[in-house]
Amino acid sequence: MTDPYEVLQIPGTATDEEVKKAYRExxxxxxxxxxxxxxxxxxxxxxMKEINxxxxxxxxxxxxxxxxxxxxxxxxxxxxxxxxSSGSPAFQRVRMAINRNDLGMAEQLLRQMDDHNGExxxxxxxxxxxxxxxxxxxxxxxxxxxxDPGNLEYRQTLNxxxxxxxxxxxxxxxxxxxxxxxxxxxxxxxxxxxxxNLCSFGGMRFFCC
Amino acid sequence: xxxxxxxxxxxxxxxxxxxxxxxxxGLCRTLGDRYGLAARFxxxxxxxxxxxxxxxxxxxxxxxxxxxxxxxVRGRASFPGNDALSLAADQSVILAWWQIQDALADPGGGKGxxxxxxxxxxxAYRRARELRPSxxxxxxxxxxxxxxxxxxxxxxxxxxxxxxxxxxxxAAEEVGDPVKRRVLEQLLYHLGRWVYLVDAxxxxxxxxxxGSYNPLLCRFALESGVLTExxxxxxxxxxxxxxxxxxxxxxxxxxxxxxxxxxxxxxxxLFRVGAAVLEGTFQADDAAFRIAGRNKEHL
Numbered sequence: 001m002t003d004p005y006e007v008l009q010i011p012g013t014a015t016d017e018e019v020k021k022a023y024r025e026x027x028x029x030x031x032x033x034x035x036x037x038x039x040x041x042x043x044x045x046x047x048m049k050e051i052n053x054x055x056x057x058x059x060x061x062x063x064x065x066x067x068x069x070x071x072x073x074x075x076x077x078x079x080x081x082x083x084x085s086s087g088s089p090a091f092q093r094v095r096m097a098i099n100r101n102d103l104g105m106a107e108q109l110l111r112q113m114d115d116h117n118g119e120x121x122x123x124x125x126x127x128x129x130x131x132x133x134x135x136x137x138x139x140x141x142x143x144x145x146x147x148d149p150g151n152l153e154y155r156q157t158l159n160x161x162x163x164x165x166x167x168x169x170x171x172x173x174x175x176x177x178x179x180x181x182x183x184x185x186x187x188x189x190x191x192x193x194x195x196x197n198l199c200s201f202g203g204m205r206f207f208c209c
Numbered sequence: 210x211x212x213x214x215x216x217x218x219x220x221x222x223x224x225x226x227x228x229x230x231x232x233x234x235g236l237c238r239t240l241g242d243r244y245g246l247a248a249r250f251x252x253x254x255x256x257x258x259x260x261x262x263x264x265x266x267x268x269x270x271x272x273x274x275x276x277x278x279x280x281x282v283r284g285r286a287s288f289p290g291n292d293a294l295s296l297a298a299d300q301s302v303i304l305a306w307w308q309i310q311d312a313l314a315d316p317g318g319g320k321g322x323x324x325x326x327x328x329x330x331x332x333a334y335r336r337a338r339e340l341r342p343s344x345x346x347x348x349x350x351x352x353x354x355x356x357x358x359x360x361x362x363x364x365x366x367x368x369x370x371x372x373x374x375x376x377x378x379x380a381a382e383e384v385g386d387p388v389k390r391r392v393l394e395q396l397l398y399h400l401g402r403w404v405y406l407v408d409a410x411x412x413x414x415x416x417x418x419x420g421s422y423n424p425l426l427c428r429f430a431l432e433s434g435v436l437t438e439x440x441x442x443x444x445x446x447x448x449x450x451x452x453x454x455x456x457x458x459x460x461x462x463x464x465x466x467x468x469x470x471x472x473x474x475x476x477x478x479l480f481r482v483g484a485a486v487l488e489g490t491f492q493a494d495d496a497a498f499r500i501a502g503r504n505k506e507h508l
Contacts, residue, residue: 034457040395043388043461132374132398133367134450135428135443165449167456173476178452178483179445 004054016062023055025171034167036160037129039101087119094123103127118148122157129161137161212253213407213482213491214400220473227286229470231272232264232294233257234287236301238277239294244302244333246278251305251330255404258474259380260297261467262393299337300380303345306334307352314356315421344379351376359422366428366447370402377401388462395458399451403479406448410436411486441487448483455479 005012008022030048035041090113097106107127113120125140141158148154166175216229236257240248270291276284288294309330312323338345355372363369377400381393409425416423417434425431429440436444456475464471485491 029460034453038454038457040391040458040461043391044457047461128367131371132402132451132454133371134447135366138443138446161450162446165446165453167453168460170472170476173472176477176480177445178448178480178487179442180484 002050002054004057007050007054008058019055019058019062023051026051029168031168033160033164037126039130091119091123098123098126098130101130103130118144118151118154121147122151122154125157134161211404211408211411212255213404213479213486214258214474215254215478215482216470216473217477217481220477221470225469225473227272228466229257229261231286231288232261234277234285235272235289235294236260236297238275238287239290239298240301241278242290243295243298244336247329248298248302248333249278251301256297256301258400258471259300259397260293261470262396262464263293263296263380263384264464264467265292266465296341296380296383299341300344302330302333302337303341303348304376306330306337307348311352311356343382347379347382348376351379362422362427363424364427366406366424366444367402369424370405373405374398374401377404392458392462396455399454399458403448403451403455403483406444406451407483407486410444411491414489436487445483445487449480452479452483 005014008019008026010018010022014022027048030044030051032041032044032048035044038044090109094106094109097103097109106123110120110124110127121140122144125137125144128134128140129137138158138161141154141161144151144154145158165177169175218226221229233252233254237249237252240252270288272286272288274284274286276282277287279285306327309323309327313320313327351372355369358369358372375398378394378398381390381397384390384393406424409423413423413425413431413436414434415421417426417431425436425440425444429437429443431437431440452475459471459475482491
């Protein structure tokens, strides 16, 4: 097995607090929120498994030699599996194709449908987003929300696109947005405040800012 | 490309500034060695970024100070040639050539400088095409698609941006490691989107005045060469997401000693350049955006 300290990028002499800090930084980096509907989510999931295993191994080793405060890794995160909604079997087939990352098939199935309801627009949005077509994804999500304002999944996904624009930032890097440019301190602070408040998605985000 | 992709200078220590400068000068030297003096004028930060992404893993190379045409007395430190610099040089020539062809095919006058550039770069392009036939075919295909979308007045931001993004993602096709290739394809795809959209914003006023196609004019039905508040917000959502997705890809591969430079580009440099372009204050030669004194004037 790979040296767990190497995986967490710390020396074997690191204190418990340093181990925890290194683990948190890596967990923040590879958190599923940062790879939501991302074609590289499988690689992030592998990384997360590695760091969870490394953290658990260090905790086990240290609790064995009497170090206190052992904690388990976060573990169990979900990467980009979309649940079959309560929609029709036709929409469930589209979601299954999206889960297989067969976006061509998913789009083809949607194009064959006549009823472009909220679910249809939402799923078109997901296909666009996975292709990196953010502007069109956002427009489909907005239409889905207008057609079905009470749907939490649509609302959360639109919030994610509109407000979680920063994703992971390495330690020491400020929150930045292209729309909040310049060196005007007030503008930057207002932008920072806005993004801090809005960068939650489905209650999953942690260590925000 | 266009020179928008650069690290935030304030994030780099002196060693990283020297390393970036040595890669920039190394690419300039490689362009000169492979294609002659004229090709050195297509050098910019974007292609340096591409070379850094493609840089081979392994031991630390030593940058050597050598005189060059721009610095005949004191010289500049540059990395010796390697596969990444050769690949970036070849792809730079091919991209520059097709962009010149694209400009020549545009209706309207003022083609003198493009004709001169095409004449100067013709033999370099033919050599690069022989060396990288697959990238040349892809560049031609994607730029033809882009041109067709522009002729049709495509009202989507994402569709023309996709054509340019795919073209850039193709630069990763020769990367041997399958994981690194996937990471770079994503990173370069979103870099290509970002470059295309930032360039569209940079050219907006000029395109509006000339009556030329610009995806922002069509997408937001603009009635002037200035973005409305709503259009600016929508565009910045797209630009921020592309940078975020570049960052997500970047974190999945260990770029070793180049990591600080790439981090300073992805997590700050691109935001700063994008914000300046949207505010209309971006100047490619502005000292605020210059790294270690490197710029076109030094060629």
